[in-house]
Amino acid sequence: MSDLTLIRTDSDHADFRQLVALLDNDLAVRDGDDHAFYAQFNKVDAIKEVIVAYQQGLPVACGAIKPFSATEAEVKRMFVHPEHRNQGIAALVLNELENWATEMGFAACVLETGKKQPEAIALYQKVGYHITPNYGQYIGVDNSICMTKLPTVKS
Secondary structure, eight states: OTTEEEEEEOTTOHHHHHHHHHHHHHHHHHHGGGHHHHHTTOOOTTOOEEEEEEETTEEEEEEEEEEOSSSEEEEEEEEEOGGGOSSSHHHHHHHHHHHHHHHTTOSEEEEEEETTOHHHHHHHHHTTOEEEOOOGGGTTOTTEEEEEEOOOOOO
16 A cells, blocks of 8 residues: 555545545435434534545545544544545554544544444454443434544554
8 A cells, every 4th residue: 555645634625525525425325314413413614634545646535533522532534435445544544543633632532433334333443442332412322333542652
């Protein structure tokens, strides 16, 4: 994957918006009737910390973080284009987001994903996220799975 490039940008970036549109289409199919509920919490306006991954110059993946609490950043809008999955790209994007969160002074990362996204759940568990009680707007939402990870300090 030597041809993979990660850039740090914000939610105004055109390639990020293009990838998020594909993500939203995928989630609308997976979530069905629940999609409108989740969509209200996934607005991308004014997200300041965004990663876009490029492979051979094409935007293939994205992710973002935003402050969740004084000590936690929330991982948002993780997506890898279907033609580029199963290459480890999502893990690299997530790692870069975690590094950015650490640089910003956050002690942990939290996220929410859906039970209908088994690939995402598997990825997050593989890289050290643990299922926690649902937080915030996801409390009591059966389809939601919330997770957290304490970042490892890079030497």
